[in-house]
Amino acid sequence: MDFANRHIGPDSDDIRDMLVAINKNSISELIDSILPGLTEDQNGLDLMEPMSENGFLKYAQSIASMNKNFRSYIGMGYVSSLTPTVIQRNILEDPGWYTQYTPYQSEISQGRLEALFNFQTIVCELTGMELSNASLLDEATAAAEAMAMFYICRKNKNASKFFVDFQCHPQTIAVLKTRAKARGWSIELGSYDAFEVEDTFFGGIVQYPNTTGEILDYSVITEDLHSVGANIVYATDPLALSVLTAPGSLGADAVIGSMQRFGMPMGNGGPHAAFFATKQSFKRFIPGRIIGASIDSDGNPAFRMALQTREQHIRREKAISNICTAQALPAIVATMYAIYHGSKGLRDIAYCVHSKARALADALAKSGCKINTINYFDTICVEPTEKQNAELTSRLDLAEINVRHLDRNTIGITLDEATEWSELPKLFQAITNDTICTDELKNIEYDLSDCLDRPDDFFINSVFMSCTSETKLLRYMQKLKNR
Numbered sequence: 200m201d202f203a204n205r206h207i208g209p210d211s212d213d214i215r216d217m218l219v220a221i222n223k224n225s226i227s228e229l230i231d232s233i234l235p236g237l238t239e240d241q242n243g244l245d246l247m248e249p250m251s252e253n254g255f256l257k258y259a260q261s262i263a264s265m266n267k268n269f270r271s272y273i274g275m276g277y278v279s280s281l282t283p284t285v286i287q288r289n290i291l292e293d294p295g296w297y298t299q300y301t302p303y304q305s306e307i308s309q310g311r312l313e314a315l316f317n318f319q320t321i322v323c324e325l326t327g328m329e330l331s332n333a334s335l336l337d338e339a340t341a342a343a344e345a346m347a348m349f350y351i352c353r354k355n356k357n358a359s360k361f362f363v364d365f366q367c368h369p370q371t372i373a374v375l376k377t378r379a380k381a382r383g384w385s386i387e388l389g390s391y392d393a394f395e396v397e398d399t400f401f402g403g404i405v406q407y408p409n410t411t412g413e414i415l416d417y418s419v420i421t422e423d424l425h426s427v428g429a430n431i432v433y434a435t436d437p438l439a440l441s442v443l444t445a446p447g448s449l450g451a452d453a454v455i456g457s458m459q460r461f462g463m464p465m466g467n468g469g470p471h472a473a474f475f476a477t478k479q480s481f482k483r484f485i486p487g488r489i490i491g492a493s494i495d496s497d498g499n500p501a502f503r504m505a506l507q508t509r510e511q512h513i514r515r516e517k518a519i520s521n522i523c524t525a526q527a528l529p530a531i532v533a534t535m536y537a538i539y540h541g542s543k544g545l546r547d548i549a550y551c552v553h554s555k556a557r558a559l560a561d562a563l564a565k566s567g568c569k570i571n572t573i574n575y576f577d578t579i580c581v582e583p584t585e586k587q588n589a590e591l592t593s594r595l596d597l598a599e600i601n602v603r604h605l606d607r608n609t610i611g612i613t614l615d616e617a618t619e620w621s622e623l624p625k626l627f628q629a630i631t632n633d634t635i636c637t638d639e640l641k642n643i644e645y646d647l648s649d650c651l652d653r654p655d656d657f658f659i660n661s662v663f664m665s666c667t668s669e670t671k672l673l674r675y676m677q678k679l680k681n682r
Contacts (some may be wrong), residue, residue: 202252270622271601274578274613275368275410276338276436277468280460281617285669286535286676290528295680297528305503310679312502315527316490317662318472318534324657325440326454327447328476332487334458334530338434339374341455341473342367342404344486344520345432346375348453348477349402350384351484354428359384362403362424364391367434368410375404391415396423402430407446408439411571411611412578414650421450437461437474437533438552438616439576441545442651453477460615462536463529472526472533482506486520535676538666542658548616552577553651556614558640559623566631571609574650578613580605587631598629 204210209217214226223229230237250258271279282291290296296311305312315333322331335341346361363375365388372388379386391405403424408414417433424431430452438460440446446454459471477485483506491505540548553576560570560579568587571580583591588608595602603611612626620637627635658664666672 201249202255205252267599269599269601271465272612272614272626273601273603274412274611275370275603276457276459277465278460278577278613278615279617280462280464280615282462282464282532283536283539283669285673286462286532286539289673289676290532290535293680296531296676305501308682309502310682311527311531312490312504313682314531314534314679315488315525316492316502317538318474318530319490320660321534321537321658322437322474322476324659325437325445326435326451326474326476327445327655328451328454329447329479330482330485330489331474331476332485332525333490334472334525334527335455335475335487336526337469337471337473338368338455338457339371341475342371342432342434343374343378344475345404345453345455345477346378346384346402347382347520348481348484348486349430349432350382352430352481353401355398355401358399358401358429360387360397360400361385362387362389362394362400362420364403364405364409365389366391366409366411366413367404367406371404371406371434391417391420394420394423396420396427396429398427400424400427400429402432402452404432404434407433407435407443408576408578411580411605412575412613413572413580414443414574414576418449425450436576438545438549440653441542441657442549442553442653443576444650444653445655447476448655453481458530458533461533463532470526470529472530488525535672537658538663538675539672541663541667542656544667545658549576550651552614552616552618555618555620555623555640556612558643559612559614559627561643562623562627562635562640563630566627566633568631576651577615578611580609580611581630582609583630590632591630594629594632598625600626600629 218224218226218229221229223232318333319331323329335344349361361375361379361384363372363386365372376386387400394403403420405415405417405420407417417431421431431450432453432455433446433449433451435446435454435456437456437458454476455473457471457473459465463471475485475487489505490502493501493503495501537545556575556577556579560572560575560581563581564570566587567584569582571582572578591610603613605611610630620641623640624635624637627633627640662675666675
C-alpha cells in the first residue's frame with residue numbers, strides 16, 4: 200500500500216460525501232472556487248515521480264548526508280542539550296504524550312496537568328517568584344508578553360517608554376521592538392548602568408547573565424525603575440539559576456527565559472518551552488495557561504486549568520494576551536529532565552559547564568587572548584591577538600566549529616552540558632593556532648566565580664527527590680500518562 204493511502208485519512212467514499220455536502224463535483228472544482236486558476240498553474244509543474252515511504256527516507260537521508268554538522272558554541276539562548284534516553288523513549292516517542300494538546304478536559308488529563316503543575320513549581324523555585332504559567336512559545340515572545348503586562352499594570356497612565364538593555368539577546372530586542380511599534384510604545388535601548396529613569400517609563404528588561412556572558416549587578420536599575428512605579432523583567436537561563444542568586448531575591452517583578460537546555464535539542468530553533476514567572480499581584484494579568492491544584496467532588500487532590508477568564512478562548516478580543524497556547528510537550532520534557540536530575544544533579548551539571556568555561560578562558564588568556572568577561576557562567580567573550588585573528592575564520596571552518604562573531608576582533612563562546620573535555624583542545628587550537636592537551640586543561644587551577652553560590656535550596660518537594668533513577672522516573676511518567 201502506498202504512503203498516501205496509509206497516511207491521508209479520507210478515502211474515496213469520504214471525499215465523495217464531503218463534496219456532496221458542500222455541493223462540489225470534484226476536488227479540483229473545490230480548489231478553483233477558493234483559488235481560481237491555481238489548478239491550471241500547477242499543470243506545468245515538473246514534479247518528481249511518486250516514491251515509496253522507504254524510498255523517500257533513503258532519498259532524504261542522502262540529501263541530509265551532504266550537510267556539514269558543525270559543533271556550535273554560538274549561545275544566545277540556544278545550546279546543545281542531552282536528552283536522557285528514558286525521557287526520549289517514554290515522552291518524545293510515546294503517542295500517549297506527544298499527541299496531546301492543551302488539557303481542557305481536566306477529568307481525563309490529570310497526568311498532563313500534574314506534569315505541567317510540576318513545570319510551574321520548577322520555574323517558581325528556580326526564579327524565586329511566586330507564580331508561573333505552564334510555558335509560552337519562546338524567550339523573545341515571553342519578553343514581549345512581560346512588556347505588555349507591565350503596560351497594562353502601569354501606575355502612570357501616561358507612561359509609554361520601555362527600557363531595554365543592549366546586552367539582551369538580539370532576537371529578544373528585535374521582538375520587543377516589533378511588538379512595541381505595533382502598540383505605539385517607545386523602546387529605549389541603552390546600558391543598564393547609564394540609564395536615567397523618568398516617570399514616562401512603565402518598565403524595563405535586563406539579561407542575567409547577559410548575552411556576552413557577564414553576570415552583572417542590576418540592583419540600581421531595579422531600584423530606579425521601582426522608584427517611578429515601573430517594573431523590571433529579568434531574562435535568564437534556568438541552568439545558571441541553579442547556582443546564581445534567584446532574580447526574585449534581586450527585586451525582579453517578572454522573570455522569563457527558555458527551558459531549551461533542560462533536555463530539548465536545538466532542533467533548528469525549536470520548539471522550546473519558554474517560562475514566565477511573576478508576583479502574585481500580577482496573577483490576573485499573566486499570559487498563557489496556569490495549572491492550579493484543587494480538590495475534586497470526592498475530596499481528593501486534583502488539577503485544573505486556573506484563572507481562565509483572562510484567556511482568549513473566553514474573553515476573545517478582550518483577553519489580557521492573545522497567547523492561546525503553550526509549549527506543553529517541551530515543557531513536560533523540561534519537567535522530567537529537572538525531576539530526573541534533581542537540584543544536586545542540576546548544580547553538578549552547572550558547575551561542570553562552568554569549570555570547562557573557566558579552564559578554556561584561562562588557557563586562552565595564557566596564550567595571549569584577552570578575555571573580556573569577568574564574572575561568567577558558561578559564556579566567555581574572547582579577543583584573540585592580531586596574529587591569532589589573521590586566519591581565525593578559516594581555522595574555525597576547517598575545524599567545523601561555529602562561534603559567535605561579536606565584531607571583527609571579538610568572538611563569543613558558550614559551552615554546555617554536551618561539551619566534552621576532549622573538545623576543548625580542538626576549540627583552543629582553532630582560536631589560537633596553538634596546541635594544548637586535555638590533561639593540561641583539566642589541571643589548570645582556578646576558583647569558581649564568587650557569584651556562583653546560590654544561598655538557598657530548591658526542589659524540596661518529594662517528587663524531585665524520589666525519581667532520580669531511570670526506573671523510578673519511568674514508573675512516574677507511566678503513572679502520569681495513564682491518568
